[in-house]
Amino acid sequence: GKAVSDYFDSALKTVYVKEVTAxxxxxxxxxxxxxxxxxxxxxxxxxxxxxxxxxxxIAKIDKETLAFKAQGDSTLRGAVYGLYAKEDIVHPDG
Known part of the structure; x- marks a missing residue:
């Protein structure tokens, strides 16, 4: 392989390095x-x-009106949700 000095003009004293692709x-x-x-x-x-x-x-809405506000004296507060994945979610690096 080539040494770092083979890639840069010998007059350069400082270079800046930035990631271009993650x-x-x-x-x-x-x-x-x-x-x-x-x-x-x-x-x-x-x-x-x-x-x-x-x-x-997650946003709970009224089934009939599709609004975020319940009808009449009803309330949408107090709901409990569970979120489940069909299979394990694994990051690409394992």
Whole structure:
């Protein structure tokens, strides 16, 4: 392989590194990392990608009116819900 110095003009002292594609299931890390380069030296940058997550929002509505408000003196308060997955939900990295 090529050394870092083979990729950069030897006059460069500082470069900036940014992720352009995130791994599947992770959000793109938009942070820019400043790296001071020197010929013949190997440098590493440590970055962290955040997992993609989802949200579930439940809204109870009146069956007949399809409104968020119950009819008459009725109330939609006090409902208890259970959320179940048909199968285990596993992140792509296991």
């Amino acid at each position: 791994p599947t299931g992770y959000k793109l890390n938009t942070e820019v990392y400043k790296v001071d380069v020197a010929a013949g030296k190997t440098l590493s940058v440590t970055a962290t990608d955040e997992r993609v997550t989802g949200k579930v929002k």
